[in-house]
Structures are given as C-alpha cells and as structure tokens.
Amino acid sequence: MPTIALPHRTCITSPTRVVQLEYPTDGSGPLPKPQAEGAHWTRFVLLSDTHTQRCDVPDGDVLLHSGDLTQRGTLKELKSTMEWLYALPHRVKIIIAGNHDSVVHREWYDANWQDLFVYRPSDGPEPAEAVLELLKGPQAVAANVVYLEDEEYKFKVRDGGKEWSVYGSPLSPYWGDWAFGYERKDGEALISKIPKTDILLTHGPPRNILDLTIQKERAGCSALAAGLYKLKPKLHVFGHIHEARGAYVHRWKRDSDQLPRAQNAIQLQIDKKPSADEEEEEVWSDSDDESGSELDDGIVLSDPEPEQETQTDDAVEGPEETIFVNAANWPSGPNARRSGMRVKMGGQGFQPIIVDLLE
Template sequence: MDYLLSSIRPPSEPFNSPPLLHTLLNQPVKSLLRLLHYGFSLLRPKPEARLGIRLVCFSDTHTLTPSRVPEGDILIHAGDLTNSGTVSELQAQIDWLATLPHKHKIAIAGNHDTYLDPRSRTTLSAADQKPELDWKDIIYLQHSSTTVKLANNRSLEFYGAPQIPACGPASFAFQYSRGQDAWTDTVPISTDILITHPPPKYHLDLPVAMGCEHLLKETARVKPILHVFGHVHAGRSDAYGRITGGKQLVRWDPAEEVMARAMQRTDGLFSQVLSVGAWWDVVSVVCYDVKGLLWERVWGGKCPTTLMVNAALAYEDTSELRNAVQVVDL
C-alpha cells in the first residue's frame, strides 16, 4: 500500500520528476498527446547535418566535472557552473573549462552563479564582491551574441541569456517573477544557436511545467537551429526525457501550436478525460501530424525546425553528474 501511494503522490520537491503513475493519472490526455506527437516526429525526416561541426553541450555542473567530455568543435555550458556562486567556485570551473581541447568555448550563467548578477552579488561576502574573473579563452554571453566562423566562409551566431522564472532566495541570480515576460523581442532574429538557462515551457520540462512560456514564444519567433538549456535537471531524466534522450526536434507547424494550447489545459483525471476540448486537441494533433508527414515524406516539403537539448548533467536534485554530455552534429 505504501509503495502504491508513493507512486501516485506528487514529488515533495517541484523540480523532481513525479512518479510515472502520478503523471498518467493526473495528465492522461496530455501524456497520450506527448507520445502520439513524439511518435509522429520519429516518422518525419530529420534535418541533415550539413555544416560538418560537432557541438558538445552541458549545463548544471554545480562545481563538479564530468568524467568524460567528448571531443568536438564547439563547447557550450548552459549555466549553473557553481553551487554558491562565489568567485572562487566560478574561477575553478572556468579554469577547468579552459583545459578542454575544444576550439571554441561558450558559457552563460545560471541561477546558482550568484556573482555574475549585480543584484544577487550583494548577498555574497564583501571579499567576493570585488574580484574580477579571468574567463581565459571562454566566451561568456550575458544577453549578448557572438559569431563563430566556420570553414568555407560560413559562420554561426550564438545568443546567450541566463534569466529564469523566480524559484529561490535572493542569492539566486537573474530571477524574474514567474509569469513576467522577460523574453519578447530580446533574441536577435539572426540567431542560429540559442543558449538559455531555463527550458521553454513544456519542452524537456517537467509535467508541472517549470519552464517559461514567454521563452517558448520567443524561440518560436526566432526559430534557431539549436536551443540548448538546462536548469530543470529532471526534465532530462523523467519518463519523457529518457524516451527522447534529452533531445526534442520541434517543428514549427500547426501541430506544435495545438500542443502548446493543449499543455495549458487543467490537470486531473476527470478534468482531462471528460474534457471535449482535450480530446479535440488529440484529433487535431493527429490530423496535423499526418498532414505534416505527408507534406515532408510524399511531397518533399520543408518545415522550420529547432532541435531542443536539455543539457543538464546533474541528476534530479542530487549532487551527482549522472546524465551524459550531449553531442549535436550540425
């Protein structure tokens, strides 16, 4: 009986993944939609790797270092290098990143990187508010862009931003009130690779949706080739995250629009099962996904896509780096 109850109860910590049975009972139609939409995505063609470069992506190392970092051309750290956000912790992580052999290295901050936000920096000791960091060969992005030149006169534009919906004390960096729009028209439309600390809402997120809806709208507006993030560790390791390997190819088509609307519906077994609107979402997603499949497979059409990657290495709320480093070939 205790085991059954524990499999139904929501997690005590909102950033942990809930038991699968709890999700299925609380979000039966949403769970069905996720599986159907993902199944159709496997049938549709994937973008070809044409640039011949490999990106190595991770985040949420929290002062630790993974046992293995794959080789690649560009290294991305999507924030939460530290736990306490002191200069000494930050510099130690920077020094480690600088030892890695990747030609280009790009990093952003996360909410635990206290020193990097002037507002949260005031919560540190006086000694930790004055020193300067030596970023060495690492490009640090904070609401800013950088361009990496590739072979054959090609290049990629990266944009990095750390802000997150508020989830902790004043020592947490770059927080804004949940529901506040901190994203609209902030990302340059020319961005190829978007690096943020939080996930866009509903994508490699948790069922309770700890990501940001405004970030999702901004990503849909810009449609970068790749969007790398972390923050919600369990979005990488919950049932959906495990199925997809922490990667999700999002097609910006009508099916995605219906999914975004469907995920906003009220949770609850009876609220969903008895909702005509929820079941209409299922019919709509299947119809649009079939249409998209035929458009791409039969008529050779193209649909704009973004590969979303939850790069968190930390497993749930543990202090262990149990998730593998993500590798993306473009």
C-alpha cells in the first residue's frame, strides 16, 4: 500500500470542521471560531507531550491533553503541570497520562520506583494519595479537569448543546520499559474494550498514521488501527511520537475497513541529504514484524498543490469521517528548527492544534 505524504499545511477546512495546525504568534492568534446563524461549533484545543513545560494555549471550549504530562514522572513535575492546567480557562479539560508519567501508573511505579533516574525528595516512593489528589481532588474538580484512565466521559459545553462523548486511555505498545505499556500481542484484547465515542484520546498513535519516528520506525499500534473501523470517532487525538506531529482527515469507505498509511511529507524525503544537525545517515526500518510491505513502496501526495498552506474541501462530509491529530508539543524531527533556531516547546510548528467541529 502506498504511503500518503501529507504536505505542510497551516489549516484544513470544510463546512463541518476546521483544523488549525499553525497560526500567528504576534498576538493576532488563531482564526476565530466559525460563526453562522443557527449553527453551533465546539472548539477543541489539543495538547500532548508537554513534559512539565508550559506554552501559550489558545482559549476554547474543550482542552484535550493526550499524555506525557511530565518528563521524569515525579510528583513535583505532576504538581507543576496540574497547576498550569488548573489555571487555563477552558470549560472542560480532559487529560490522560502517558508513558513518561510513571508516578501515575501505580502498579508499574511501585515495582520500579527504586530504579527510576529521578531526584526524589525522600528515600521512599511518592504517595499514591497525593497523585490522586492532583488528578481528581477538589482543586481539579473546581478547575473542570477530568482525568481519564481507560474510561468514558460525556459532557456538554452549553445548555441545550450536543452531548459529546470521549474515551481516554494512557496505554501504548512497549517502547522500552516505560509506564502504561503493553505487549503488542495483547493489543487486540485491549482495543476491543474501547466503546464507540465521538472523541478518542490515546497516548500512542495507530499504526501507520502519524507514527513515524526519527529512526524511520512506525511505532503505532496495529490493533488500534484495525479497531478504528468499528469505532470511527469524529476526532482521534494522540501524541507520543513528537516528530510526527500533524493532522490527517480520513473518510471511511463502506467497502474498505483498512486505514491507509499517512505520514508527514517532510519525514518521507528518503533521498534527503543529512543536514548539519544530523549526525548520521537516515535508515529506514520497522519497529517489529507487523509492517507488511516496505514503507517506501510508493508515495502519493494527498494534495496536488503541496505548497499551499490551506486546504479547503467544499464537499459536506457525513459522520463517517475521522480527524487524526498527533498533537505533540515537544519539538523533534525535521520541523524542530525554524530559521536555524530550535523551536521551543509549543512554539511554531508545535503549537496546540485547534479543531472546530460543527455540532
């Protein structure tokens, strides 16, 4: 199967959704939420992989954070991130953990805390009660923060408005010995427990969708990719693979349950000469034996004009469409430098992605 090369875009629009991947940093900010008589839109602001750092976050109705709240997985780091999230103005803030958030994954943490490469304030493990207080305590509730760990949540952002459903899971296939990991052979059983919702929030990506690493390995979960045909969320938000940050809109076909391969075009420059910042030649490989045919078996540009910044699609979509967003904010890969300077966390090219959906 050919790989769809996703060209650089700042915005993807249609009559029912607007996805803003980049917007001005000079104070003018992102485009306003669409306005039309009799129509109601919900604005989702997407974060992932902030790793205890803070960045400018646009206002919106709903904040979604797809995990890796911390870097070393300590209680101190978690407290810092949660205080930042508490202060944000969004009506609803839904978060999950990720593989870096070891203090949140108590089963893993209790078995491994002595081996963690972190600076601990004491000789003992950090208390689970303090973690739960930060994630689900009175301050979190007052700040409209909802922490999900393999569970569903429903909400409205206005009286009489649409009831949105979201399922959040911190799990991702083992990529080294990290928290919230699972063996790939167990993926199908885990994914089968996910209910059909409007929004799917996972830390790890599905296989072949914005999951390409710097080492050219596809780190996503095959079971998750296979299960999405039944789930068909309107919006699937993930992170984990920083360098693959981006968005892809997929229209499901009744006669096909298979997702395509979709990666950022800048990551698919197979014959690109290494830059001064790259220490060695890029090598193409797969992370395991699930890959099927080679990644570079064919590349198809998803747009005949890859240089354009905004794609407009005037066709009205039905419900069988999924917006896939790798919302990683931590700069990595070929987009991590602008004008010779390294981009800061949440900076240009790694800003919080904004998705406006028509109710």
